[in-house]
Amino acid sequence: MSVLVIAEHNNSTLSQVTASVITAASQLDSDIHVLVAGAECDAVANSAASLTGVSRVLSADHAAYAHQLPEAVAPLVRDIAADYSAVLAAAGTTGKNLMPRVAALLGVGQLSDIIGVESADTFIRPVYAGNALATVRSNDPVKVITVRTSAFEATGSDGSAALEKLDTVIEQDKSQFVSENLTTSSRPELASASIVVSGGRGLGSAENFQILESIADKLGAAIGASRAAVDAGFVGNDLQVGQTGKVVAPDLYIAVGISGAIQHLAGMKDSKVIVAINNDADAPIFQLADYGLVADLFQVLPEMENLL
Amino acid sequence: MKILVAVKRVVDANVKVRVAADNSAVDLGNVKMAMNPFCEIAVEEAVRLKEQGVADEVVALTIGEEKSQEQLRTAMALGADRAIWVEQAGNTEPLAVARLLKAIVEKETPDLVILGKQSIDGDNNQVGQMLAALCDMPQGTFAFDLAIENGRAQVSREIDGGEQVVSLALPAVVTTDLRLNEPRYAKLPDIMKAKKKPLEHLTPAELGVEVTSSQTVLAVNEPAARKAGILVSSTEELVDRLRNEARVIS
Numbered sequence: 003m004s005v006l007v008i009a010e011h012n013n014s015t016l017s018q019v020t021a022s023v024i025t026a027a028s029q030l031d032s033d034i035h036v037l038v039a040g041a042e043c044d045a046v047a048n049s050a051a052s053l054t055g056v057s058r059v060l061s062a063d064h065a066a067y068a069h070q071l072p073e074a075v076a077p078l079v080r081d082i083a084a085d086y087s088a089v090l091a092a093a094g095t096t097g098k099n100l101m102p103r104v105a106a107l108l109g110v111g112q113l114s115d116i117i118g119v120e121s122a123d124t125f126i127r128p129v130y131a132g133n134a135l136a137t138v139r140s141n142d143p144v145k146v147i148t149v150r151t152s153a154f155e156a157t158g159s160d161g162s163a164a165l166e167k168l169d170t171v172i173e174q175d176k177s178q179f180v181s182e183n184l185t186t187s188s189r190p191e192l193a194s195a196s197i198v199v200s201g202g203r204g205l206g207s208a209e210n211f212q213i214l215e216s217i218a219d220k221l222g223a224a225i226g227a228s229r230a231a232v233d234a235g236f237v238g239n240d241l242q243v244g245q246t247g248k249v250v251a252p253d254l255y256i257a258v259g260i261s262g263a264i265q266h267l268a269g270m271k272d273s274k275v276i277v278a279i280n281n282d283a284d285a286p287i288f289q290l291a292d293y294g295l296v297a298d299l300f301q302v303l304p305e306m307e308n309l310l
Numbered sequence: 311m312k313i314l315v316a317v318k319r320v321v322d323a324n325v326k327v328r329v330a331a332d333n334s335a336v337d338l339g340n341v342k343m344a345m346n347p348f349c350e351i352a353v354e355e356a357v358r359l360k361e362q363g364v365a366d367e368v369v370a371l372t373i374g375e376e377k378s379q380e381q382l383r384t385a386m387a388l389g390a391d392r393a394i395w396v397e398q399a400g401n402t403e404p405l406a407v408a409r410l411l412k413a414i415v416e417k418e419t420p421d422l423v424i425l426g427k428q429s430i431d432g433d434n435n436q437v438g439q440m441l442a443a444l445c446d447m448p449q450g451t452f453a454f455d456l457a458i459e460n461g462r463a464q465v466s467r468e469i470d471g472g473e474q475v476v477s478l479a480l481p482a483v484v485t486t487d488l489r490l491n492e493p494r495y496a497k498l499p500d501i502m503k504a505k506k507k508p509l510e511h512l513t514p515a516e517l518g519v520e521v522t523s524s525q526t527v528l529a530v531n532e533p534a535a536r537k538a539g540i541l542v543s544s545t546e547e548l549v550d551r552l553r554n555e556a557r558v559i560s
Contacts, residue, residue, distance in 0.1 A: 072439070073448050095452060095468070102435070102440045103440065103449065104443075106441075110405070111405050111524045130321065130433070133336075134336050134532065135531050136530050137530070139525065142524045176482075177478050178476065180477050181475045182469075183472050183474075184472040185472045197559070229488065240471055254552070264323075264326055275552070276539070277548065290536065291539045292537075293552070294540070302545045
């Protein structure tokens with residue numbers, strides 16, 4: 003049976019993470035449909051149609067879906083789910099907000115944050131902050147799944163799917179969108195960047211994060227942060243890497259002034275190469291790092307910037 | 311206004327768990343347990359709303375085995391007025407938990423249900439959303455700010471790209487994120503008083519809910535170990551190795 007992927011998007015652009023969800027979906031079935039629920043989102047539907055492996059894009063384009071409120075989108079997905087053996091979304095805040103609601107409406111369980119597909123009904127997912135990996139078999143008739151996209155390669159972009167408009171409009175007013183404040187950056191998206199430079203409490207101030215920014219610029223990297231740095235107000239919450247923030251697995255993760263609490267490691271320990279710069283030789287991060295430098299970050303960073 | 315706060319007993323956040331030798335589960339023998347950190351934040355938020363005069367009753371609730379009552383006493387020491395223990399031992403899946411919570415919601419008719427966004431054992435992040443769906447309530451997940459005005463809950467949410475604010479008609483379900491508040495510590499006099507606060511015991515049968523499961527854990531494994539790393543002695547050496555050995559920078 004076909005599988006359905008819920009596109010991750012902001013009405014104008016399809017997020018790169020959707021391409022990784024397609025890869026996960028392809029391990030379940032070769033016939034993949036994508037649902038784009040939004041408002042004035044033709045560009046997104048067209049991008050989705052060009053992803054390799056997608057055969058059909060369903061577009062639910064209406065003001066009611068403008069902010070993808072789960073109270074409107076979940077019933078929409080429920081209404082079309084009967085045709086699919088699985089429904090998948092990226093395990094970002096949109097997918098996590100939506101999919102359990104979909105599952106409950108369908109009367110089935112949900113599998114969060116899968117990192118591997120063993121078969122059409124068996125999946126691997128991290129538990130206890132990724133300190134254990136559970137192999138779980140779902141006995142539900144429809145599998146409702148969120149995908150940890152850092153664990154799946156992005157699919158290609160040589161697809162040419164058919165586009166179909168859905169007329170169903172679910173209007174509701176129990177939940178109303180009030181406002182949004184999104185950070186704009188010309189840097190790569192943290193969730194899919196190949197290099198991440200991440201700062202912790204050791205940076206000491208929001209100003210000092212600018213030193214990280216110049217290094218990130220030279221490397222074409224995204225900026226990340228530990229919870230401590232976000233709590234202290236050095237950077238916004240959208241940069242938080244960790245068990246309950248973003249989970250990343252870049253080719254290179256440079257942790258600066260980050261001690262390496264269990265909860266932070268959960269968000270970056272699958273990075274290919276990990277570098278730690280910290281003046282505390284006992285910091286737990288050194289047990290994880292491929293390259294560790296016990297030194298004062300305020301000395302190292304300017305040196306590093308000169309060498310890059 | 312009545313607030314229902316659901317809490318969960320989990321492994322303490324500082325414990326690094328190990329997998330059992332037979333790979334059947336995580337080894338919880340002699341492991342320190344505590345209230346899930348996000349649930350502590352939920353209790354704190356409910357108690358603050360009561361202190362502000364917005365709510366007049368805070369009811370704490372847990373689904374779990376006998377020892378889970380400790381977390382209910384903690385919730386009452388922190389300010390909950392009374393508690394409900396739904397006895398259900400073993401691993402209860404999120405949908406089953408949501409169905410049990412729904413039965414309590416129908417019984418108690420709260421105006422607001424506050425839960426932690428996820429429990430740090432399963433890391434599922436599902437129960438709040440499922441409960442909202444089953445009760446046909448709006449949901450405000452990953453809340454970092456909550457304001458109750460004119461019969462609606464204004465929830466500021468942490469989302470991938472930044473922040474979002476939604477307005478929810480009551481009754482509603484809110485799940486807490488890290489920065490919603492900083493929970494207080496229970497004071498000894500309150501801990502003593504909490505022992506006398508009402509704790510109601512219920513079973514799924516009494517609630518008319520059949521607890522079912524649709525997922526089977528086939529195995530639990532440790533993640534692959536990383537190769538041991540090295541310490542470098544200078545910035546030059548670091549950049550050199552990244553460039554020429556690891557080849558991750560140009």
